[in-house]
Each structure stands twice: as C-alpha cells, then as structure tokens.
Amino acid sequence: MSGASRVTLVSRGLLQLCAMVAVAILALSVGASAQGADREKLQVVATVSMIGDAVRSVAGDRADVQTLMGEGVDPHLYRQTQADVAAMARADAVFWNGLYLEAQLEEFLEQLSRHRPVFALGENVPVEKRIANADYADRYDPHIWMDPSLWRYVVEGARDALIELDPEGAEIYQANAEQSLADLAELEAYAQASLATVPEDKRMLITAHDAFSYFGRAYGFEVLGIQGLSTESEAGLRQVDQLVFLIVEHDINAIFVETSVSERNVRALIEGAAARGQEVTIGGRLYSDAMGPAGTYAGTYIGMIDANVTTITRSLGGNAPAGGMAGQLGES
Ligand SMILES: [Zn+2]
Incomplete structure (x- = not known):
C-alpha cells in the first residue's frame, strides 16, 4: 500500500x-x-x-x-x-x-x-x-x-x-x-469595463489554487492555479516548473496570493521564475474562497468581487480607480 x-x-x-x-x-x-x-x-x-x-x-x-x-x-x-x-x-x-x-x-x-x-x-x-x-x-x-x-x-x-x-x-x-x-x-x-482595459497579452491570472476558472471564462483570462481545484492536493514540483516556464514565456510580472490559501506555493513560483531571470511580484491578495472581514466593504459579496476585479486590473496593466467600483476600497 x-x-x-x-x-x-x-x-x-x-x-x-x-x-x-x-x-x-x-x-x-x-x-x-x-x-x-x-x-x-x-x-x-x-x-x-x-x-x-x-x-x-x-x-x-x-x-x-x-x-x-x-x-x-x-x-x-x-x-x-x-x-x-x-x-x-x-x-x-x-x-x-x-x-x-x-x-x-x-x-x-x-x-x-x-x-x-x-x-x-x-x-x-x-x-x-x-x-x-x-x-x-x-x-x-x-x-x-x-x-x-x-x-x-x-x-x-x-x-x-x-x-x-x-x-x-x-x-x-x-x-x-x-x-x-x-x-x-x-x-x-x-x-466587464474594468477588465477590458487589461492589455490582451497580459490576461493571464496565476493564483494559489484553481478558484478562478469561472472568472476567466466570464472575462477572457487564462487562469492557472498552482494547486488543483481543491486546496487538499499539494502542488507537485513538476507543476511549479511548468508554471515557471509559462511565466517566463509570457513575460508575466504579477501573480496573486489568496486570503484563504497559504502563500508558500506562490513564493516557490516567484523564486523559480527569479532563478530563470524573470522578475515576478505579488500583484495583490485576492479573495478566493472567503470574503474579507465582517463589517467591512470587502466583507460583502459585492465588495469581495469589486476588490478582486480592481486588484487584477491594476496589477496587470489596466485602468481602474484605486477605490474600485464604489470608491470604497482601501488605497492599493
Ligand atoms: Zn477553492
């Protein structure tokens, strides 16, 4: 066994x-x-x-x-x-x-x-x-x-x-x-309006786990998760290597961490890309499987998605106001 x-x-x-x-x-x-x-x-x-x-x-x-x-x-x-x-x-x-x-x-x-x-x-x-x-x-x-x-x-x-x-x-x-x-x-x-401002060749979203497939389908982003659909599976070394290859190939400069998943695997990816001469930073923290703190704007469904859309748009070279859809997000 x-x-x-x-x-x-x-x-x-x-x-x-x-x-x-x-x-x-x-x-x-x-x-x-x-x-x-x-x-x-x-x-x-x-x-x-x-x-x-x-x-x-x-x-x-x-x-x-x-x-x-x-x-x-x-x-x-x-x-x-x-x-x-x-x-x-x-x-x-x-x-x-x-x-x-x-x-x-x-x-x-x-x-x-x-x-x-x-x-x-x-x-x-x-x-x-x-x-x-x-x-x-x-x-x-x-x-x-x-x-x-x-x-x-x-x-x-x-x-x-x-x-x-x-x-x-x-x-x-x-x-x-x-x-x-x-x-x-x-x-x-x-x-729709915000994400359409991200240059087409930058519409690639690399996150800690596969939480963003519906987002990618709705807004035309290629989505790659370091872990699979569930956070129960550990990211294989080979998978990290493949992602590093893609990051270098597509000249990706920002990948994302998630509030409900450990940053460890994302850091492994950044180090792997750096070893191949590609500088990648953390583009921001996305809300994947949990909203923000109760009682705050990001602690609502609307605020959670607004925060994600605004962070992704701004980190990948598009235009969105720092305060998001309703001017209610903290400065980023
Ligand atoms: Zn999930």
Missing part, C-alpha cells in the same frame, strides 16, 4: 468517526430545539460567507443569519465544530454552496437534511453553465461566485427557499432579491 492511500484510509476512518459523533450530537440537539421554537425571526445558518451574504441580502431583517466560516477560512478543508453542529441542529434551515465545495461537511449535511431544510444554493446554477471538474467525471468546479452572472442563480435560490420557509415574507423577499439582482448587474458591468 502506498503512503498516500494509507493516509487516505486513516483520514476516511477519522471522518466516519467524526460523522458518527456529529450525528449523535445532532439527535440530541434536534430534540432540544423542537421545544423552544417560538421565535420571531427565522434562524438560519450558512456555511461560507458568500452564501451567508446572499441569504442575508434577501432575508433583510426577517432572519438571523449565522455564518460558520469567516475571513480567511478555507472551505475545502473546513470541518464542523461541536458548536457548529449545535447551531445547525437548532436552525430553521441551513444554506450551503454544495458542488463539493464544503467537502468535509457533506456527510453531516446529508444527515441533517432528514431533520431540517437544507439548501445547496450553488446547485441552482444550471448544469450547462457549470465548469466540469477535470479530476472527477461527475463533479463540477464549485467556485461559482467568481462570475456575478452565475451568482444570480444563488440569489434566486435564496429567495425561493426563504419564501418556502416563510411565505408571509414573500413580498419582502421578492423586493430584496430584485435589489440584489440589480446590484449584481452593476457589479458585472463594472467588472
């Missing part, structure tokens, strides 16, 4: 054990929460911050939305804590991205869906608009938020789910969703 498959077996065993413990806690919590269910607002839990933002913007003040993963947290690796299990078991509904983004939570959410409404909002994106996952025939790239024109399906999914959970609020949910969709259209127009 190879080292790799031994590790897989051990972690699978651990996963099963964790899931069993989680289900036991779940059974206790579901029993406990059923008694005290007389609250004014819907109590909902979202996994990643982008999903929490979509639900919050549609729900307005008719729901309390708790997000499990905050700034800089990597959803590919995240595993529920006991507090998360209790929160999800008490909630009126749980919202997640799905498409195998929250890989370690799948088993738990599958169990939970027998007791509580659970909505995988990312799976509202029509199959023909999804990007295939090169590593698994039956899976898709989960990073749909990188294209605001796809994110509208998530907002619409949140609207429909909230109406199902709370029909009395239907008009409010419809109005809030309409406002959200208008905001998304404005964001998309800014992104």
Whole structure:
C-alpha cells in the first residue's frame, strides 16, 4: 500500500468517526430545539460567507443569519465544530454552496437534511453553465461566485427557499432579491469595463489554487492555479516548473496570493521564475474562497468581487480607480 492511500484510509476512518459523533450530537440537539421554537425571526445558518451574504441580502431583517466560516477560512478543508453542529441542529434551515465545495461537511449535511431544510444554493446554477471538474467525471468546479452572472442563480435560490420557509415574507423577499439582482448587474458591468482595459497579452491570472476558472471564462483570462481545484492536493514540483516556464514565456510580472490559501506555493513560483531571470511580484491578495472581514466593504459579496476585479486590473496593466467600483476600497 502506498503512503498516500494509507493516509487516505486513516483520514476516511477519522471522518466516519467524526460523522458518527456529529450525528449523535445532532439527535440530541434536534430534540432540544423542537421545544423552544417560538421565535420571531427565522434562524438560519450558512456555511461560507458568500452564501451567508446572499441569504442575508434577501432575508433583510426577517432572519438571523449565522455564518460558520469567516475571513480567511478555507472551505475545502473546513470541518464542523461541536458548536457548529449545535447551531445547525437548532436552525430553521441551513444554506450551503454544495458542488463539493464544503467537502468535509457533506456527510453531516446529508444527515441533517432528514431533520431540517437544507439548501445547496450553488446547485441552482444550471448544469450547462457549470465548469466540469477535470479530476472527477461527475463533479463540477464549485467556485461559482467568481462570475456575478452565475451568482444570480444563488440569489434566486435564496429567495425561493426563504419564501418556502416563510411565505408571509414573500413580498419582502421578492423586493430584496430584485435589489440584489440589480446590484449584481452593476457589479458585472463594472467588472466587464474594468477588465477590458487589461492589455490582451497580459490576461493571464496565476493564483494559489484553481478558484478562478469561472472568472476567466466570464472575462477572457487564462487562469492557472498552482494547486488543483481543491486546496487538499499539494502542488507537485513538476507543476511549479511548468508554471515557471509559462511565466517566463509570457513575460508575466504579477501573480496573486489568496486570503484563504497559504502563500508558500506562490513564493516557490516567484523564486523559480527569479532563478530563470524573470522578475515576478505579488500583484495583490485576492479573495478566493472567503470574503474579507465582517463589517467591512470587502466583507460583502459585492465588495469581495469589486476588490478582486480592481486588484487584477491594476496589477496587470489596466485602468481602474484605486477605490474600485464604489470608491470604497482601501488605497492599493
Ligand atoms: Zn477553492
């Protein structure tokens, strides 16, 4: 047995054990929460911050939305804590991205869906608009938020789910969703206009992991991730070598780090390029799988994408205001 498959077996065993413990806690919590269910607002839990933002913007003040993963947290690796299990078991509904983004939570959410409404909002994106996952025939790239024109399906999914959970609020949910969709259209127009100013031969985005394929498809950028689609796989040395070759070949001067992925692999690439005489700098920090700090502009979905678009545009030789679409970004 190879080292790799031994590790897989051990972690699978651990996963099963964790899931069993989680289900036991779940059974206790579901029993406990059923008694005290007389609250004014819907109590909902979202996994990643982008999903929490979509639900919050549609729900307005008719729901309390708790997000499990905050700034800089990597959803590919995240595993529920006991507090998360209790929160999800008490909630009126749980919202997640799905498409195998929250890989370690799948088993738990599958169990939970027998007791509580659970909505995988990312799976509202029509199959023909999804990007295939090169590593698994039956899976898709989960990073749909990188294209605001796809994110509208998530907002619409949140609207429909909230109406199902709370029909009395239907008009409010419809109005809030309409406002959200208008905001998304404005964001998309800014992104198109801003990224179109990047010289065509510089439209190459090199990032820590493959989170930007939808972005690349929407805006005509070639996208290369040092790690694969999930941050679970280690970047192979050969892959780093191939990327160094491309960087030199295309005279790329800026590559990007991500707030939820370690900078180690990006630094290896910069050193590799330097050894071949190509100077590359870090073009900026992009929000890949988590939004910025709660309570800030970058801690909203609109702010996150605005920050990414503005950073990419400015680092690769295009024109965008330092403050971004709404003048709300910090000086960069
Ligand atoms: Zn990712």
